[in-house]
Amino acid sequence: MTALVRIVLIxxxxxxxxxxxARALKNMGLADLVLVRPRSFPHxxxxxxxxxxxxxxxxxxxxxxxxxxxxxxxxxxxxxxxPRSYTWEFATPRDAAARIAELPSTVRAALLFGSERYGLANxxxxxxxxxxxxxxxxxxxxxxxxxxxQLLAYEVLVAREQPVTQRQIEAPLADSGEVERLYAHxxxxxxxxxxxxxxxxxxxRLRRLFNRAQLDRNEVNILRGILSAVQGRRRxxxxxxxx
Amino acid sequence: MTALVRIVLIxxxxxxxxxxxARALKNMGLADLVLVRPRSFPHxxxxxxxxxxxxxxxxxxxxxxxxxxxxxxxxxxxxxxxPRSYTWEFATPRDAAARIAELPSTVRAALLFGSERYGLANxxxxxxxxxxxxxxxxxxxxxxxxxxxQLLAYEVLVAREQPVTQRQIEAPLADSGEVERLYAHxxxxxxxxxxxxxxxxxxxRLRRLFNRAQLDRNEVNILRGILSAVQGRRRxxxxxxxx
Numbered sequence: 308m309t310a311l312v313r314i315v316l317i318x319x320x321x322x323x324x325x326x327x328x329a330r331a332l333k334n335m336g337l338a339d340l341v342l343v344r345p346r347s348f349p350h351x352x353x354x355x356x357x358x359x360x361x362x363x364x365x366x367x368x369x370x371x372x373x374x375x376x377x378x379x380x381x382x383x384x385x386x387x388x389x390p391r392s393y394t395w396e397f398a399t400p401r402d403a404a405a406r407i408a409e410l411p412s413t414v415r416a417a418l419l420f421g422s423e424r425y426g427l428a429n430x431x432x433x434x435x436x437x438x439x440x441x442x443x444x445x446x447x448x449x450x451x452x453x454x455x456x457q458l459l460a461y462e463v464l465v466a467r468e469q470p471v472t473q474r475q476i477e478a479p480l481a482d483s484g485e486v487e488r489l490y491a492h493x494x495x496x497x498x499x500x501x502x503x504x505x506x507x508x509x510x511x512r513l514r515r516l517f518n519r520a521q522l523d524r525n526e527v528n529i530l531r532g533i534l535s536a537v538q539g540r541r542r543x544x545x546x547x548x549x550x
Numbered sequence: 551m552t553a554l555v556r557i558v559l560i561x562x563x564x565x566x567x568x569x570x571x572a573r574a575l576k577n578m579g580l581a582d583l584v585l586v587r588p589r590s591f592p593h594x595x596x597x598x599x600x601x602x603x604x605x606x607x608x609x610x611x612x613x614x615x616x617x618x619x620x621x622x623x624x625x626x627x628x629x630x631x632x633p634r635s636y637t638w639e640f641a642t643p644r645d646a647a648a649r650i651a652e653l654p655s656t657v658r659a660a661l662l663f664g665s666e667r668y669g670l671a672n673x674x675x676x677x678x679x680x681x682x683x684x685x686x687x688x689x690x691x692x693x694x695x696x697x698x699x700q701l702l703a704y705e706v707l708v709a710r711e712q713p714v715t716q717r718q719i720e721a722p723l724a725d726s727g728e729v730e731r732l733y734a735h736x737x738x739x740x741x742x743x744x745x746x747x748x749x750x751x752x753x754x755r756l757r758r759l760f761n762r763a764q765l766d767r768n769e770v771n772i773l774r775g776i777l778s779a780v781q782g783r784r785r786x787x788x789x790x791x792x793x
Contacts, residue, residue, distance in 0.1 A: 331697060336687040359690065442707055444579040447602065450700075454574060457697045458704055464685055465644070499588070502779040512772060518761035529755060536745040537780055 311415045312407060312463055313339040314456060315376045318422035320346045326356030326364065327453035333360035335460035340367040341376040354535060373419070373431055381419040382410055385427050385435040386455055388448050403439045404462035418459055425454050478525040489527050490514060496534045499541055553563065554658045555650060555706055556582040558619045560674060561665035563589045567580055569599030570696035575629060576603035578703035583610040583760050584619040584660075616674055617726075618663070623660040624654055624723035625764065628678040629698055631691045646682045647705035651712070663703055666695050676754060677726065679761045723766040732770050733757060739777045 314332055319325055325348060332340060342348055342364055345496045348369065357364050370376045377383055384403050398406070419435065421427035432438065441450060441458055450458075479491075494510055500508075522530075551672055583606055585591055591612065600607050613619045620626055627646050641649070650659045662678065664670035673770060675681070681707060684693060684701055693701075711767060724732075737753055745752075765773075 327694065327697075329695060333690045334686050334697075335695050358694070399708075415571065434792075442704075442711065442758075443577050445574045450577050451601070452575060454577075454700045455696065457700060461684075461701055465642075468685060478647050497776065497779075500776075500779045500782075501774055509552065509772065512769065516763050516769050520759050522759065524756065529752065533740070533743075533745055536740075536743045540743045 311339065311412075312460075313341060313377070313380060313415060313417045314460070315341045315343060315373070315417050315419045315457075316452070317343045317373060317376075317419060317427065318347075318425075319420075319452065320344070320423055321452075322347045322350030322358045324423065324452045325350075325367075326358075327351035327356040328456045329353070329360040329363040329367070331453055332459040332460055333363050335457075335464040336368070337460050337463070338363055340364075342367055342369045343373055343376050345369060362371060363439050373515045375436060377419070377434060377477050378431045379415055381414045382407065383414040383419065383434045384416070384437045384439050385419040385421075385432055386441065386459065387421070387427050387432075388440060388443065388450070389426055397440045400439055400441055400459050400462040401466070403437055404459070406437065407463055408466035418450060418456075418463075420456060421454040431519035447527055478507075478523040481522045481524050481527045485524065485527050486517070486522060489517075489522075489531055492531055492534045496537055496540070499538060552653075554581055554582065556584060556620070556658060556660045557625060557702075558586060558616070558642065558662045559588070559659050559695070559699075559705070560586045560616060560619075560662060560670065561589070561668075562591075563694075565590045565593030565596040566599045568610075568693045569595075569596035569601075569603075571699045572596070572600040572603040572610070573635065574696055574700040575703055576606055578700075578707045580703050580706070581606055581609070583607075585612045586616055586619050587770055588612060602745075605639060605655050606784075616677060617730075620660045620677060622658055622661075622725055623658040623731055624657045625679055625684050626662065626677050626761075627659070627680045627769050628662040628675055628727065629662075629682045629684065629702065630664070630670050630675075631683060631686065631693070632669055639681045641680050641682055642700050643682055643705040644709070646680055647702070647709035649680065650706055651709040654724070663695060663699060676757050677761075679764050683689045693720065703767070721766040724765045724767050724770045728767065729765060732760075732765070732774060732785040735774055735777045739780055742781060749783045 314328065316325065316328060319510065324346060325342065329340060332338065349364070352507060353364055354361055410416060418429060419427060421431065439459065441455060443450065490510065494515060555629065557571065557580065562585060565594060568585065568588060575581065592607070596636055597604055625725065649715065653659060662670060662674060662675065682702065684698060686693065737755060740752070
């Protein structure tokens with residue numbers, strides 16, 4: 308397990324956003340939400356947009372200051388799209404998440420998000436170990452608050468799990484022997500139907516195509532069934548032809 | 551430059567989500583939005599939530615079918631959180647974005663998103679080269695529609711900014727129209743050779759296999775040539791049969 312991660316919303320003005328944040332956090336397996344001076348909370352809009360993540364809303368802590376919200380946190384990252392006039396390390400969400408994933412599991416990390424209109428105040432930056440800037444269209448770079456939380460929470464989840472593309476298969480992948488027999492069958496049918504190979508690379512190209520698809524055993528069986536059906540038709544026709 | 555990317559929302563029911571999607575796309579530097587059978591569009595809620603991305607809303611195209619929405623697209627990825635019972639490649643958003651970034655710049659890619667309540671219909675999957683599953687809390691895995699779009703669009707932006715290995719192709723990728731004509735031809739030949747479809751899912755399975763391989767135009771031509779050769783043989787045989 309990696310560090311616990313708290314999401315801190317500072318001066319959020321729209322309760323709907325708080326609800327959307329709760330849903331986004333629960334989707335990403337996070338649960339620790341702190342609200343600093345929310346304008347309207349609790350609120351029906353928050354519950355509506357939480358869409359089943361109302362347990363996170365109910366458990367959300369409300370504080371008067373940022374300091375109270377993060378006192379027990381050992382790593383603090385602030386998100387900002389504004390340029391800041393002095394020396395800062397601006398991390399991508401991915402690098403920030405990797406930093407969090409590397410922390411020991413006993414550490415609590417916090418991600419700070421400023422108000423919808425102004426973002427983080429300069430005064431809030433003083434708590435931050437790192438500033439995070441979400442990559443965006445330079446001409447339209449201000450994301451909705453809940454969207455920003457969603458992206459960061461997603462990167463944290465991915466960094467923790469490092470999931471890989473998995474292929475869900477209904478049948479074992481065909482082994483090389485099965486695939487070779489399929490190719491031999493294809494070549495046989497092509498000869499029987501007198502298909503003209505203008506380039507001389509026909510089988511090579513068909514192999515590339517099917518190899519790319521990585522056939523499973525069922526698929527090999529289906530294709531061989533079709534090839535046999537073509538041959539059966541042809542042979543019956545040839546027999547009646549010769550009669 | 552990498553491929554153009556279109557976002558296709560199928561049966562979106564909440565106009566507010568359409569607005570949030572427009573904003574998310576503009577934030578991430580995307581602009582091509584197509585709506586298939588939106589329940590309410592145009593709508594004031596969409597404009598309100600677009601928050602300055604109303605140019606994308608105004609340019610959004612509305613279609614009656616998925617087919618119309620993607621006919622000129624050569625790579626199609628569908629997002630789903632539901633398990634699907636058969637062979638599919640489930641990519642992470644990151645891997646899907648990398649695949650898109652590798653496509654040549656002349657290719658148009660489409661990302662399909664199903665309705666808020668049901669996600670993509672099984673029937674929509676038949677167009678997909680790849681299915682994308684957003685990693686999430688297994689006990690609460692259904693993200694808001696606009697959030698899902700935001701995450702995918704973000705991954706596309708990040709993937710584009712990184713140098714990538716490009717797939718070397720000898721011919722342009724086949725577009726959806728060409729691929730559909732190939733499938734129609736396959737179905738025709740299967741009927742002619744009286745191939746018995748025991749499960750009733752034969753075409754669906756063949757589509758999955760070939761979609762996974764992402765056919766280029768030469769490959770489609772080779773396959774159609776083979777199909778025609780099978781038919782030519784058969785037709786001549788049938789003629790001599792009837793003689």
